[in-house]
Amino acid sequence: MKVFELICVSLVLAFLFLADAGMCGTEPCKFYEHTNGRGAHFAGEPGSQTNVENAWNDRVSSVRVRGGYTLIVYEHGHFKGKRQVFSGKKDGVLYNFPEFYFNDMMSSYRIKRTGHITPGKKDRKNRQDRSDTSDRYDKKDSRKVGPQRPDRADRYDKKDSDKVGPQRPDRADRRDKSDRYDRRDVPNRPDRHDRPDRYDRRDASNRPDHHDRPDRSYTCCKFYEHGSGKGNHFNGEIGKVKYVGNDWNDEISSVWLRKGCMLTVYEHSDFKGRKHTFYGKKGGTLYNLTDFKFNDSLSSYEIRRNK
Numbered sequence: 137m138k139v140f141e142l143i144c145v146s147l148v149l150a151f152l153f154l155a156d157a158g159m160c161g162t163e164p165c166k167f168y169e170h171t172n173g174r175g176a177h178f179a180g181e182p183g184s185q186t187n188v189e190n191a192w193n194d195r196v197s198s199v200r201v202r203g204g205y206t207l208i209v210y211e212h213g214h215f216k217g218k219r220q221v222f223s224g225k226k227d228g229v230l231y232n233f234p235e236f237y238f239n240d241m242m243s244s245y246r247i248k249r250t251g252h253i254t255p256g257k258k259d260r261k262n263r264q265d266r267s268d269t270s271d272r273y274d275k276k277d278s279r280k281v282g283p284q285r286p287d288r289a290d291r292y293d294k295k296d297s298d299k300v301g302p303q304r305p306d307r308a309d310r311r312d313k314s315d316r317y318d319r320r321d322v323p324n325r326p327d328r329h330d331r332p333d334r335y336d337r338r339d340a341s342n343r344p345d346h347h348d349r350p351d352r353s354y355t356c357c358k359f360y361e362h363g364s365g366k367g368n369h370f371n372g373e374i375g376k377v378k379y380v381g382n383d384w385n386d387e388i389s390s391v392w393l394r395k396g397c398m399l400t401v402y403e404h405s406d407f408k409g410r411k412h413t414f415y416g417k418k419g420g421t422l423y424n425l426t427d428f429k430f431n432d433s434l435s436s437y438e439i440r441r442n443k
Contacts (some may be wrong), residue, residue: 164205164224164247166392168198171232171239176318180207184246187213194358196242200230208246211355215244235421356397356416356439360390363424363431372399376420376438379405388434398442401425415442 155280164182169175178192182205201207211217220238222231233239356374361367370384393399393416403409412430414423425431
């Protein structure tokens, strides 16, 4: 009877060990749909991914990184936009993206092999004692401990290279710089004002106006088909949109707005009809248009920076 019980206990322990090994996995990184490693997931291999699959674009909320690897995630495809770096440890470490203001924002990533594993608390106790320096030479007397330190006689003397050691490089053999202009000779110096492609910074009329170019470096807003940020969606950038299109006209029920951005929605196209303005807050803000009596009524919008 005791033998049977021991066999049962051994089988249970083996099952738990295999299950734990399966959860940890051998992949460098594992991306999860929800926080704390929950929901659907997929594995990442070392290398670069310019664009994640459409099913996973802006849907990752947590990631587990193994020791010896470093993960760099980017907000947009082709490694553009805001980025965040995550480093792995020996037993793997789980990161939640909302803590880094990166929830549902990943579109591309890079996985690099660091070549070493960050030690955990247990490994720090077992590291080699650094006080043991028997293999190092004594700088005061190299005859006492360790190997012989390098002989200074093999080095050349900077003051007199003919006395000891190998001959130091001769300055006369260096590259001739006579083809360069003399900085003290102003007439021989090339005139930087002769370049026609450069505008004069002192002439404001000739300077390009940067306010005429809208900043489209990152996504300011996301429009969703249903409330609470559900259903199909599309991204909105800084600028004006006279008409959202037949597919999205009067079909938007919620919007997500980034901090520093201001969104004004209009009931009709060409910025006509009833309107309402939304402001993004820290970490991003999700608005349900039903709360503002604007559900399925949006036809045009304008996105600006909120100074």
